[in-house]
Amino acid sequence: xNRSIPVNxxxxxxxxxxxxxAVAFDEPFFVTxxxxxxxxxxxxxxxxxALGLGGLVSFGHAAFFxxxxxxxxxxATHALYMQPILTWPVEIxxxxxxxxxxxxxVVVAGLVALGTGxxxxxxxxxxxxxxxxxxxxxxxxxAISWPAYGGEDGLxxxxxxxxxxxxxxxxxxxxxxxxxxxxxxxxIFAILRASRFGAALQAARxxxxxxxxxxxxxxxIKLVAFVLSAMLTAVAGALFADLNRFASPSxxxxxxxxxxxxxxxxxxxxxxxxxxxxxxxFVLIEHLLGGATERWQLFLGLILLGVVLFARGGMVGLLAGxxxxx
Amino acid sequence: MADPILAIRNLNxxxxxxxxxxxxxxxxxxxEIHALIGPxxxxxxxxxxxxxxxxxxxxxxxxxxxxxxTGLSLSxxxxxxxxxxxxxxxxxxxxxxxxxVMLAVQSYQGSSFRFFKPVMRDASLIDPAMxxxxxxxxxxxxxxxxxxxxxxxxxxxxxxIALAMKSRAFLFDEPMAxxxxxxxxxxxxxxxELRGEAPILLVEHDMDAVFALADRISVLVYGRVIASxxxxxxxxxPEVRRAYLGEHAE
Numbered sequence: 001x002n003r004s005i006p007v008n009x010x011x012x013x014x015x016x017x018x019x020x021x022a023v024a025f026d027e028p029f030f031v032t033x034x035x036x037x038x039x040x041x042x043x044x045x046x047x048x049x050a051l052g053l054g055g056l057v058s059f060g061h062a063a064f065f066x067x068x069x070x071x072x073x074x075x076a077t078h079a080l081y082m083q084p085i086l087t088w089p090v091e092i093x094x095x096x097x098x099x100x101x102x103x104x105x106v107v108v109a110g111l112v113a114l115g116t117g118x119x120x121x122x123x124x125x126x127x128x129x130x131x132x133x134x135x136x137x138x139x140x141x142x143a144i145s146w147p148a149y150g151g152e153d154g155l156x157x158x159x160x161x162x163x164x165x166x167x168x169x170x171x172x173x174x175x176x177x178x179x180x181x182x183x184x185x186x187x188i189f190a191i192l193r194a195s196r197f198g199a200a201l202q203a204a205r206x207x208x209x210x211x212x213x214x215x216x217x218x219x220x221i222k223l224v225a226f227v228l229s230a231m232l233t234a235v236a237g238a239l240f241a242d243l244n245r246f247a248s249p250s251x252x253x254x255x256x257x258x259x260x261x262x263x264x265x266x267x268x269x270x271x272x273x274x275x276x277x278x279x280x281x282f283v284l285i286e287h288l289l290g291g292a293t294e295r296w297q298l299f300l301g302l303i304l305l306g307v308v309l310f311a312r313g314g315m316v317g318l319l320a321g322x323x324x325x326x
Numbered sequence: 327m328a329d330p331i332l333a334i335r336n337l338n339x340x341x342x343x344x345x346x347x348x349x350x351x352x353x354x355x356x357x358e359i360h361a362l363i364g365p366x367x368x369x370x371x372x373x374x375x376x377x378x379x380x381x382x383x384x385x386x387x388x389x390x391x392x393x394x395x396t397g398l399s400l401s402x403x404x405x406x407x408x409x410x411x412x413x414x415x416x417x418x419x420x421x422x423x424x425x426x427v428m429l430a431v432q433s434y435q436g437s438s439f440r441f442f443k444p445v446m447r448d449a450s451l452i453d454p455a456m457x458x459x460x461x462x463x464x465x466x467x468x469x470x471x472x473x474x475x476x477x478x479x480x481x482x483x484x485x486x487i488a489l490a491m492k493s494r495a496f497l498f499d500e501p502m503a504x505x506x507x508x509x510x511x512x513x514x515x516x517x518x519e520l521r522g523e524a525p526i527l528l529v530e531h532d533m534d535a536v537f538a539l540a541d542r543i544s545v546l547v548y549g550r551v552i553a554s555x556x557x558x559x560x561x562x563x564p565e566v567r568r569a570y571l572g573e574h575a576e
Contacts, residue, residue, distance in 0.1 A: 194444035196432050196451075203429055206418040209380065210426075213416070214491060215405035215433040224439065323420075 004320035011273040019175050031171040037279045038178040039239045044263040044275030045185045046232030052270030054225045055205030059129045059257050060136030064109040064230040066252030068237025071105040073155040073247030080158045098163040102235050109234030110227050117226035140252040154248035201225050268314030277315040330355045331495050337386035346372040348549040359526045361536045364546035370529045374499050378410045379403040409493025411484035413500045419473040427455035430490035462486045478509045502532040
């Protein structure tokens with residue numbers, strides 16, 4: 001009756017299958033692709049919290065993705081050259097420990113989201129989309145005009161950060177960390193969605209007046225969702241910089257924000273494994289069609305058009321049917 | 327006589343040159359149904375919006391349970407015990423009837439910033455919500471999405487939500503609209519009993535229901551209260567008959 005469980009299991013195992021298959025067939029590049037899928041899926045899972053559950057179409061989540069990336073890059077650089085980031089009032093050094101980097105990424109992205117969200121969420125609809133875009137562009141231009149950390153050239157990450165107990169220098173070790181982070185992210189999404197907070201957030205998307213009329217102020221619910229959403233996406237950004245050994249300003253560009261939205265729409269808006277489905281499909285299209293033609297994005301556009309016109313629930317909707325709400 | 331639970335004093339609201347609410351003062355007393363009637367466009371819904379907090383009045387004052395609530399938002403007033411239903415059903419359409427009511431129970435219980443426990447395994451939300459659905463007679467439709475409920479069922483769901491909030495006063499905006507004679511009769515009986523729990527400010531076009539239920543009636547025309555009194559007083563008021571009632575008064 002409920003097909004969403006088997007579909008979710010298959011989607012959850014898909015990146016692992018691709019990574020293991022790559023090892024079996026001695027195609028190490030596919031491990032990198034599977035890692036890329038896991039990271040983009042995590043970033044989109046973060047956005048899915050705001051967009052899918054709360055209906056907040058943030059066109060600026062690349063900013064949080066980039067903040068995560070720069071957190072990884074800046075901390076790792078300082079750790080390598082043993083330069084403190086701050087000498088006063090307390091000395092703070094760099095670090096190449098992933099948990100520490102993620103903590104910094106989450107805190108910074110959360111604070112930025114709190115500030116920008118508190119302003120953006122006073123608007124809705126197209127204005128919300130535009131104001132989130134504007135904030136992200138401000139952060140993007142700030143990054144490219146900051147010569148200390150690479151400016152327009154971006155910031156190379158000299159060594160991949162380490163995770164306790166895992167050799168992140170090997171492709172499979174790093175994939176395991178990214179995939180583990182994705183599973184934690186998806187679990188957080190599932191728990192939040194099922195909770196009282198999640199109920200209020202989904203009601204805010206469906207009918208804000210109704211939520212207020214039962215006595216729950218929509219603004220605070222949406223703001224907390226926006227902050228949590230930014231935090232998850234920032235962790236993905238830190239991993240993305242570690243994957244590429246490079247924190248690029250393009251991580252913060254509006255194209256990146258758009259890509260995250262595209263992933264969600266392809267996979268299934270608001271669905272637990274929608275971002276995973278979207279990321280797998282997106283990376284495969286990018287790799288397979290991108291190898292054949294430079295104009296692969298034309299085909300991505302056609303696929304997106306097909307999904308929007310004929311399969312509004314995305315891939316998960318197509319495979320598992322409509323979502324159920326108790 | 328005890329102080330009214332809801333007191334509206336000299337409320338004014340204009341949209342451009344249109345005076346939608348013109349110096350309106352009204353009381354809602356404990357245990358009563360106060361009906362607000364008037365022709366279409368008289369400003370009844372605009373008035374309800376201002377009382378519930380979704381519209382800000384230009385001038386005037388609204389007191390609820392002895393406190394000035396004029397500056398409070400819709401959600402703050404709802405939490406302080408002012409429950410409303412909407413003229414056009416306003417529900418979370420993807421959610422089941424049960425989940426719509428559970429949202430109200432959740433709000434009544436306190437914080438919505440609880441992030442861990444799944445609501446669908448939370449008997450402290452489900453049981454009171456089911457009880458309320460039972461009361462309004464749609465418990466068998468609890469798991470049906472609000473979007474798939476019939477018009478009449480949605481009207482009942484709106485009332486169920488207001489009940490689940492344990493409101494201290496109800497603002498019902500045309501709850502009978504489109505219900506059909508049988509549904510209207512049921513709802514009339516239901517509201518009749520409800521007034522003992524909390525008083526009701528009732529906007530309604532169904533005059534049979536109004537005359538059967540109301541302890542007092544106020545008549546709104548062009549944003550102004552032209553008459554206010556008991557059912558008999560209103561029925562015999564010549565100005566009301568001319569402005570609105572016509573054949574209903576016989």
